[in-house]
Amino acid sequence: MPGLIYPLAIFIALAAGWLLMAMAGHDAFSVYTQAFSKVFLSWHGLSETLVQAVPLGMGALGVAMAARLKLWNIGVEGQFMFGAFCATGLALYLDTLPAVALLPLMLVAGFMGGGLLAALCGLLRARLGINEIVTTLLLNYVVGLWVGYLVYGPWQALGSNVPETTEFAAAAQLPVIFPGTRVHLGLVALLIFAALCHFFLNNSVWGYRIRACGDNPRAARTAGIDYKRSVLLVMLLSGGLAGAGGMLEVSGAVHRLQDGTTPFFTMTVFMAAWLARLDLAGILVAGFLLAGLQVAGYYMQFMGLPSALVTVIEGVALLSMIAFEPLRLNALKRAGKGA
Amino acid sequence: MDALWGLLPNILAAGVAAGTPVLLAALGEIITERSGVLNIGLEGIMIMGCVSAVMVTLDLHSPLAGLAAAMAVGGIMGLLHAAFTITLKGNQIVSGLALVLLGSGLSTMLGKGVLGQPVFDLFYPEALPWLADLPYVGGIFFKHDPLTYGGILLAPLVWFFLQHTRPGLLVRAAGESPETADSLGAPVALVRYGAVIAGGALAGAGGAFLPLVQTPSWVEGMTSGSGWIALAVVIFARWDPGKALLGAWLYGAVQALGFRLQAVGVPIPSQFLNMLPYLAPIAVLVITASRSRGQAIAPRALGLPYERESR
Amino acid sequence: MAQEPTVSMRGMRKSFAGLMAVNGATLKVAAGEVHSLLGQNGAGKTTLMNILAGIYRADAGEIQVDGRRVNIGSPRDARSAGIGMVHQHFRLIPSFTVAENLALAKSGLLISRRAMQRAAERLLERYGFGVPPAAKVADLSVGQAQKVEIAKALLGGAEVLILDEPTAVLTPGETEELFSLFRAMCRQGLTIIFITHKLSEVLGFSDRITVMRRGRTVETLSSRRAGQETLAELMFGRAWDAWQSARSRKTPGPRGERVLWLDKVALQADGFSCGLQSVSLEAFAGEITGIAGVSGNGQDALAELLIGLHRPAEGRLTLAGRAMPQPSPGEFIRRGVAYVPGDRLGQGLCPGLGACDNVALKRHSQPPFARLGLMSRQRARQKTERIIAKYGIKIAGLEAPVSLLSGGNLQRLIIGRELDAEVRLLVAVNPSRGLDIQGMALMRSELMKLRAAGVGIVLISEDLEELQAVSDRLHVMFRGRLSPPFFRGDQDAQHIGRLMAGAGFGEA
Structure with a gap:
């Protein structure tokens, strides 16, 4: 049973968290049961999890897209923020447009913003062979500082000392789809993006080229496929998905641009993509579960526990997944032989 | 501008010191990568180095003990990475990312108790007799803390280790062609374990520099990307310890320049100056990459797990 | 010659992922002899020897060295039993110098560059290898690298030396040299086991021959008593006849238009691959143009040029009468160029x-x-x-x-x-390498069918026998240059062999 390793990894991660909490003198059992019931068994928790799942899911789709070409885009956080910045620019300066025009424009701006930033790293990789891990990651810090400059400076809300812009006009806010919650249209957008990615990769010529290049660049080149162009395209899409995620987040959930994002966004997103083994439907599930973990983290903070506990649990889960990888492969091999 | 010229020796001196954490981590990563293992978890190891150095130093009042603790913790994280990537043959990049996650989370949790507490037992700068009096150079290179001296000494030592000792030869062989090393009876896995643990310990030492020299207390996320910059330095240095020294100093100088400009009140928003240390590595990689294209310089087996019966 | 076996392997078995590679092999090698292990590709020769050298662990079987039972689980065990192996793919580190590669086999903590250099020099001189110890292995010729590989095995104290297809990468001249080296080494007390699939080699140079087929050892005979026919039958079984008949079916097609014309084409050398210098080549519809040569002399660059992967630095490339100044693989595919690469999983799929x-x-x-x-x-x-x-x-x-x-x-x-698809030009590199006898027969009959159908074929191969059997014209490649064509009938193996070793290629 290759699938068995997922619950096993989660179990080990929770056990590690248990240990840490016990060491700090907390009653881990009640923390877990409370967190679980609050996140997954209450409307509020569930709806908040769905809200969190949008940025995570979009980022994970971006990571998975790049990974199809064996590229490691660990700059999704920067691209996310850059997309949010581009969308915010439109929201602040074109606030007279009606929502039907402004929201799509913002989405395109977010997508292109994040996409071009990642494509720049793709260009360096394709043209000069510069490792994309390093460039995408370093740009996270640059974009973070850039957004910081804006929200502490020219874009800061008038008369405010909080580092954030004014609240977006109603036309720049994605509508809520379940009244009484914060769940917004971005959730639908996420599902549509996932479906589009799936269709693109499996049914389009360009998607085919990306799969071929990802599997064997040499064979792809011999078959007349332009590898460098595929790298550019895939990075554009990868960053674009993250950037669109940034737009959905500022327009749907936060309604303003703020300094700093979710801590360790990149890593969490990476984990979602890795847990799902780049399977797009799996990413949605993993994104939802990890979003639940994030929301559980907020509850734990209310209970006086450090939010970093969630990060540790995620790290341990990721390591357990690596540890179980040989088991999973063996199981798959045996299953393959039996068939 | 004139004021800036006057500041130049000052900036360079500060740069040599500021480059130390990156230098130590980069030297460790050079050993690790030369053995064929990629460890991109430096950021997580360094932050654990920071917090353990602070905790132990506060407890034992000895920066040396703090340094030792940081190196031990770094070594343990290296061991973890080695176990996951060499023995279990897991994906090296994912394992590295897991280290970053783990390091960030654990350091925040462990550091709760010492957050913001000032550390008094530090490594202080000591001018080296005679050398410090040399004109110009003396001020830049010979009025530093012991860790910075250690880093500068370590670069040639790592070079000597790799080029002139048998373990070093084995490390290089394991990274270039593990099957060759194995066919000669060299314990590839053991060599790689050693290299990854050593690399982790050095990254831990790099982390220890931050609270024990630069900012004498524990601040969450205080490495602020040093681990990633160290990775960039390794690529820039083409896995050569000597050039890593250069890269780390360059980074340090850019960082110091940003601070000085802020201090003298240059009308540029601080965020832009703070971007410099992150943009500089990319710029340098672009410049050096365009000059030496198509050369195979990375260890050939870098990133590939070795399995004897894989054929 | 001593007759008590130095090495004896009995009942050896080894399987990979359910596939039996060695299935009951018995081998007895006497001290001081040259013992050939003969069999077609995939017969299990290399696997059996990898077990002896400690690369693989056998599933079953018993190994004795000098009459004592030994347990070989790693290359280290093999070395301490006095067994060394020279693999087909050299186990040398290209970025290291010769001396560094040799030093890897020794112990001690510090290395003095000079002492290391001198030790290497002494060793190389003792066997008359004539390889500069300070040179980087990447810069050596294949023959030289092979000698370093042999020296490395001897340095490890090998008394029994296994060589896996040592002649596959050598020119006929280098092969002769290697065999005389073997003789000299045997006189110094070494035992040599020599893996090959070339019938012609074993008779001249070995004392005894063990034939393997489908993972089993079939028979061991003295080379004086064995004839080519007997060996072939042992090697191939009944498939031999099918192969022979496929070889003889040679119906020349009508010679047609010139589908390919390279006019003094040059290509820059990049990285490890050797470039091309002033290469002129014509291929006609309905003809097989063979390119012989020892691997690594620019064949890869030539093949990639012919499928549009490289733009010539000098000269002209004309495809079916149309000049191609800006070639691209996609363009060539559309113009009917098909490609069977040598590296199937690496470049073909x-x-x-x-x-x-x-x-x-x-x-x-x-x-x-x-x-x-x-x-x-x-x-x-x-x-x-x-x-x-x-x-x-x-x-x-x-x-x-x-x-x-x-x-x-x-x-x-x-x-x-x-x-x-509609093919006008087929570029094939070592198409039958690694295939079993049915696969080779299929490959050959496909080539013949295409030729009869008027397709131009460029066959780049290291297998001279295959080339001579099918090509209508034959070029030899050496260090990025191409000889003028030989036509069917005047393809003389000895002359071609000399060309493969570089004789006759002026500096022009």
């Missing part, structure tokens, strides 16, 4: 994708595989099923990764894909 996706690879953006930017899975599946049926490819499923296929099936899949 995407190992992680399924058979369908691989069949679509070359023409993925054209009908029937795609319309208006969208792929049609159904059409691809139909095509793939047709190819699978036509070539008898054994396959688990259309979507299962092709890396699971055996070498022969991979080659069939590539051939099926490449020939499933």
Whole structure:
């Protein structure tokens, strides 16, 4: 049973968290049961999890897209923020447009913003062979500082000392789809993006080229496929998905641009993509579960526990997944032989 | 501008010191990568180095003990990475990312108790007799803390280790062609374990520099990307310890320049100056990459797990 | 000659992923002899010797060295039993110097560069190898690198030296030199086990011959008593006849238009590959143009030039009467250039994708595989099923990764894909390497069919016998240059052999 390793990894991660909490003198059992019931068994928790799942899911789709070409885009956080910045620019300066025009424009701006930033790293990789891990990651810090400059400076809300812009006009806010919650249209957008990615990769010529290049660049080149162009395209899409995620987040959930994002966004997103083994439907599930973990983290903070506990649990889960990888492969091999 | 010229020796001196954490981590990563293992978890190891150095130093009042603790913790994280990537043959990049996650989370949790507490037992700068009096150079290179001296000494030592000792030869062989090393009876896995643990310990030492020299207390996320910059330095240095020294100093100088400009009140928003240390590595990689294209310089087996019966 | 066995292996078995590579092999090698292990590709020779050298661990069987039972679990164990192996793919580190490579086999903590250099020099001189110790291995010729490899094994204290297909990469001249070296080494008390699939070699140079077929040792005979016919029958079984008949079926097609013309083409050397210098080559429809040469003399660059991967630095490339100043692989594919690469999984296929996706690879953006930017899975599946049926490819499923296929099936899949369109020029590199006898026969009959159908074929191969059997004209390649063509009838093996070693290539 290759699938068995997922619950096993989660179990080990929770056990590690248990240990840490016990060491700090907390009653881990009640923390877990409370967190679980609050996140997954209450409307509020569930709806908040769905809200969190949008940025995570979009980022994970971006990571998975790049990974199809064996590229490691660990700059999704920067691209996310850059997309949010581009969308915010439109929201602040074109606030007279009606929502039907402004929201799509913002989405395109977010997508292109994040996409071009990642494509720049793709260009360096394709043209000069510069490792994309390093460039995408370093740009996270640059974009973070850039957004910081804006929200502490020219874009800061008038008369405010909080580092954030004014609240977006109603036309720049994605509508809520379940009244009484914060769940917004971005959730639908996420599902549509996932479906589009799936269709693109499996049914389009360009998607085919990306799969071929990802599997064997040499064979792809011999078959007349332009590898460098595929790298550019895939990075554009990868960053674009993250950037669109940034737009959905500022327009749907936060309604303003703020300094700093979710801590360790990149890593969490990476984990979602890795847990799902780049399977797009799996990413949605993993994104939802990890979003639940994030929301559980907020509850734990209310209970006086450090939010970093969630990060540790995620790290341990990721390591357990690596540890179980040989088991999973063996199981798959045996299953393959039996068939 | 004139004021800036006057500041130049000052900036360079500060740069040599500021480059130390990156230098130590980069030297460790050079050993690790030369053995064929990629460890991109430096950021997580360094932050654990920071917090353990602070905790132990506060407890034992000895920066040396703090340094030792940081190196031990770094070594343990290296061991973890080695176990996951060499023995279990897991994906090296994912394992590295897991280290970053783990390091960030654990350091925040462990550091709760010492957050913001000032550390008094530090490594202080000591001018080296005679050398410090040399004109110009003396001020830049010979009025530093012991860790910075250690880093500068370590670069040639790592070079000597790799080029002139048998373990070093084995490390290089394991990274270039593990099957060759194995066919000669060299314990590839053991060599790689050693290299990854050593690399982790050095990254831990790099982390220890931050609270024990630069900012004498524990601040969450205080490495602020040093681990990633160290990775960039390794690529820039083409896995050569000597050039890593250069890269780390360059980074340090850019960082110091940003601070000085802020201090003298240059009308540029601080965020832009703070971007410099992150943009500089990319710029340098672009410049050096365009000059030496198509050369195979990375260890050939870098990133590939070795399995004897894989054929 | 001493007759008590130095090495004896009994009842050896080894399987990989359910495939029996060695299935009951027995081998007795006497001290001081040259013992040939003969068998066709895939007979299990290399696997058996890798067990002896400690690279693989046997599933069953007993090994004795000097009459004592030994347990060999690692190369270290093998070395301490006095066994050393020179692999077909050299176990040398190209970026290290000769001295550094040799120093790897020794112990001690510090290395003095000078002492290391001197030790290497002494060793290389003792056997008369004539290789500069300070040179980087990447800069050596294949023959020189092989000597370093042998020296390394001797340095480890080897008394029994195993050589895996040592002549595969050598020119005929270098081969002669190697064999005389063997004689000298045996006189110094060494025992040599020599793996080969070339019948002609074993008779001249070995004392005794063990033949392997399908993982079993068939028989051991003295080379004085063995004849070529006997050995061939032992090696191939009944398949021998099929091969012979495929060889003799040579019906020349009508010589047609010039499908390919290279006029003094030069290509820059890049990285490790040797470039091309003033190469002129013509290929005609209905003819097989063979390119002989020891590997690493620019064949890869030539093949990649012919499929549009490189732009010539100098000279002209004309394809079917049309000059191609800006070649690209896509353009060449559209003009009917098919390619059977030497490195099947590396350059011909995407190992992680399924058979369908691989069949679509070359023409993925054209009908029937795609319309208006969208792929049609159904059409691809139909095509793939047709190819699978036509070539008898054994396959688990259309979507299962092709890396699971055996070498022969991979080659069939590539051939099926490449020939499933209108072909004007076929470029094939070592097409029958690693194939079993049926695979080789199929390959050869396909080549003949294409030739009869008026396709121009450029056959780049290291197998001189194969080239001579099928080519209508033959060039020899050496260090990026090409000899003038030889035509059928005046293809003299000795002369070609001299050319392969570089004689006759002036500096012009």
